[in-house]
Amino acid sequence: GFYGCQATLYGTTTMAGGYSDGFAPAQPECGGLPREDWTAEHDTDNYIVSVDPKGVLGWKSGYIEKKGRPRAHVIEVLTPQTSPAYLSYLRKNGVSYLFAGEEALDCGQVLRKLKSRFSISRLMIAGGGTVNWSFLREGLIDELSLVVAPVADGSTTAVSIFEQADFLPAGKPAAFSLKAADRIAGDGLWLRYT
16 A cells, blocks of 8 residues: 555545546435445455545546556545435445544544444545644544655745644644654655654
8 A cells, every 4th residue: 555554535625636526516416315334346455535524526436546556446534414415426436435423524433434344454644734633633643754845835825734624623732753754865854753
């Protein structure tokens, strides 16, 4: 797997920016599908986990194939805000899904379900600042892997590694301990913290 991980987790914005097939087209109303976890048939044990609380991302298939990365089965992480029509859309396209949380994402429940349903014990969280902070504030990150490149961008809209969402209660600052520091190609540094 990627960095020895069986799965990589991304947030909705990251997924829409280059992994999913954009956003889902409007779906005809349908009823009857319960808001329960569902596993599509798949033939790989490599996964991309998509945090999509409202169920808006578009999929043409239950797999993602990116250059230089192994083929991965898609698992959508949803909340009850997701419509039954979207669940039908995911099933039609072979995308697995699970529910975690009510109004907001329950990160601990995500990890427990990924372990029990898909045997995922090592997960790389590579979302935007909000998703990353959500897992960190619940104490669910074991290691921080940070690559520093010698490039500057004066943009005031640059994204941060961790970002507190307005709709979540504030968390305490997190402190890390340096585990390793390695120089990498292009004068970069790879820093690992626990």
